[in-house]
Amino acid sequence: MTDASGQIRLASAHQQVVASVGGVGGSGIVASENLSPGQDSVSKMGVSPPPSKTPAKRSPKDYIFGKAIGEGSFSTVYLAKYIHSGKEFAIKVCDKRHIIREKKTEYIKREKEVLNLLASVPRLTAPFFVKLDCTFQDSNRLYFVLSYAKNGELLHHIEKVGSLDVPCTQFYSAEVLHALEHLHSLGIIHRDLKPENILLNEDMHILITDFGSAKILSPDDEKEVEAECSDDVDTDSSNGVDEENGAARRARKRRNSFVGTAQYVSPELLTDKPVSRCSDLWALGCLIYQMVAGLPPFRSRSEYQIFQKILKLEYEYPDGFSPVAKDLVEKLLVIDSKQRLGSKDDLTGEHGGYHSIRSHPFYEGTNFDTLHCSSPPKMYPFLPKTSEHGEMRSDYSVPDNLEPGLDDRQLTRLLGLDLQDATPVATVPVATSPPPVTPVKKKSTAGIVSGRTGIGELLWGLPKETVEDVEARRRRKMEAQLCEAKWHPFVEGKLIVKQGLLDKRKGLFARRRMFMLTLGPHLFYVDPVAMVLKGEIPWSQELKVEPKNFKIFFVHTPNRTYYLEDPEGYALEWCQAIQDMWTYTYGILPPVNSDMSSNPSSSGAS
Structure with a gap:
């Protein structure tokens, strides 16, 4: 095949795409003048033709294109703003050459026909479909201007x-x-x-x-x-x-x-x-x-x-x-x-x-x-009733009138055990709130963790200790971690301050993982059978921890809520350790150890 014949075939196919997926008819839908050939297919479906007055053509220059919000096999969807009204739309941009090469003309034509039919025969009680505002094209692309679904998939x-x-x-x-x-x-x-x-x-x-x-x-x-x-x-x-x-x-x-x-x-x-x-x-x-x-x-x-x-x-x-x-x-x-x-x-x-x-x-x-x-119900993390516990639906919303931190008094309140004193405690500035301290609890975890101590001494140190004292303690901890060597390869050389087996749930399905809280901060989790790093919970200032009982707790991040269960019943210690790490990373160091508060980065917060 010569180049000339190839160009002729491509031009013919290009005209076929334009003829097939061109105009948008139907009442209430703006039709672009340069897409009028497609109106015949709409008329065959019993859809009313557009009014005799031809609307002004639209082009990409009528829109300010923002970020890509979706991608298909032959199209990309962009968030765009119509410059004449400021209204936001989702514009589906289809590459003509790709449509021709992949033989997707029928897909584009079918989508246009369905959207036209839905717009022409609406049901007031079921407005549950994206709406086609208009279509237009340039030499290389087809554009479908659709209603924008702000809250995504x-x-x-x-x-x-x-x-x-x-x-x-x-x-x-x-x-x-x-x-x-x-x-x-x-x-x-x-x-x-x-x-x-x-x-x-x-x-x-x-x-x-x-x-x-x-x-x-x-x-x-x-x-x-x-x-x-x-x-x-x-x-x-x-x-x-x-x-x-x-x-x-x-x-x-x-x-x-x-x-x-x-x-x-x-x-x-x-x-x-x-x-x-x-x-x-x-x-x-x-x-x-x-x-x-x-x-x-x-x-x-x-x-x-x-x-x-x-x-x-x-x-x-x-x-x-x-x-x-x-x-x-x-x-x-x-x-x-x-x-x-x-x-x-x-x-x-x-x-x-x-x-x-x-x-x-x-x-x-x-x-x-x-x-x-109707007002849709809010979406919350949810644990159905089982034989061990009742409903634990999470209506997570942090009140402003409570004292920061996660000490014994706060944990009592969070677990709903404070039956005698239901009065909220006064607000205390974060800068004056000392880090919560967990009492030492000596209990082995099947040979994996030799002792469950609070991580405060690894973060801030004990009263009257210097930065050098804390660094020495961390070096000794790292030496022990290197000697064991089982979990060290998964933590990118970071010091593990707490680790243990937790059941990580996705919906109602659970998998047991080894979780490791490290300086950095990081919260890695590993498949303990296959010995494969499965991922980590992303840290940010928006991360929140929510205990549900002595076994179950949630870690809320901007994009996901992690539902975790400690089979040995140490959920509260995990919550406190994560909260300690958050305070150490994003909060102001308490004035208890003045020698350390002057140089947070030297304590390993990076």
């Missing part, structure tokens, strides 16, 4: 708190269900419903996005689903020859290939079954499971193994999983799509909807028609 919030409590899961899964009712009533199947594609607006209501994998059902598609049901009935009473012929017939007429994300894909999309709205109901079951448990139900190291687990319905519920949520998930994660809860519901008409799902006890008391104007 639902996945981020699930990961931050570990798992959502039942009221939170009820609310957000109800919004997803109501959105699916509207989507499916229009004949649209999302096919890639997952926490990454569920965004949260500034009011913390959901906005479903990413319709590139969606399918708009035609009358032929509906007939194919009905024919599939008939084939299954005949197969049950037929011989092996009929079964073989039926399978061959289904294979010939199969038009859907695998789309979506492995963890949430329905079993019919992995076989020769036709696509139906029940595929989204399967994804809803996976979503509810993940909200409650913190991880998706089907997990493995490879997509192939995930697919095998899906086809075998191989998953398990962790301890503490809500029984009523479990019942709903089991009714949605059903291999036979025709037996899934909601599969037989009628979505047509004014009162159509997934009434069999709505009436499940999990949604008792939920008014689906007022969700959009």
Whole structure:
């Protein structure tokens, strides 16, 4: 192929992309003049054409582009501000050459068509979709100007708190269900419903996005689903020859290939079954499971193994999983799509909807028609009730009228044990608050820790000690650490001031890790079996520690809450050690040792 012929083919493909994904019609949506060829596809869907007066063209120069807030396989999403109004939008920028090379024209066209259809036939009680404001293009790129979801992906919030409590899961899964009712009533199947594609607006209501994998059902598609049901009935009473012929017939007429994300894909999309709205109901079951448990139900190291687990319905519920949520998930994660809860519901008409799902006890008391104007529940770290302890939902908010520090009196208050004196203590400036001191408690930890002493003497030293005394103590501690040598390779040469085995939970799933608090500060955690460094809890001035009882405590960071459990019951000592390190790193050194307070950096705070 010569360069000239190659350029001709590229130009032809470029025109095809423009013709396919060009204009945006529909009421209430601004259409760019240079994208008008795409209006025909909108008209075929029954969407009203734009008004006769052509709106002014838009271009990238009408927007101030900020940071990238998302990235796909052939697009990047930027936060941008419209210069004429100051309004913020999320602009999806697609590279034309990449679309042509990867043959993604249909994905772009499909997303535009779905967004137009949703804008043309809105449902006031289900405004749970991103909205397309306008589209435009230049010589190299296509631009989709979308509503901006200020609070990002639902996945981020699930990961931050570990798992959502039942009221939170009820609310957000109800919004997803109501959105699916509207989507499916229009004949649209999302096919890639997952926490990454569920965004949260500034009011913390959901906005479903990413319709590139969606399918708009035609009358032929509906007939194919009905024919599939008939084939299954005949197969049950037929011989092996009929079964073989039926399978061959289904294979010939199969038009859907695998789309979506492995963890949430329905079993019919992995076989020769036709696509139906029940595929989204399967994804809803996976979503509810993940909200409650913190991880998706089907997990493995490879997509192939995930697919095998899906086809075998191989998953398990962790301890503490809500029984009523479990019942709903089991009714949605059903291999036979025709037996899934909601599969037989009628979505047509004014009162159509997934009434069999709505009436499940999990949604008792939920008014689906007022969700959009309700205040969403706050997302908190949550530990369900178990046989050992009751509910320990964390409504973490630090009051301003309490004394800083984490001494015995503060721990008593935090654990709710101070029954006689409930009066808040007076505020004391941080500069005059001495560091909390933990009494020495000699207790071995299975040969790992020889003694559990407070770390204050390694940070500030004892009264009347000099900087040289503290440095000498640290050198002796480091020499002992080097002699043992088991954990030293994982801490980047830092001095370990406290270590111990903790159960690190992600949602309701727990893994035992060796945690090491070091100068720096750092809080590393290692897999004690594989002897592999798994990570560290990031330190910042916003880090907070919250004890829940003698075994369980939370470490709050800006992007995540770490839920930790000490099986030996020393959670309070961990809280105090972390608080000591925070005070040493970010606070003002107490005036107890005047020789040391003059030179904090020499004490190893760096």
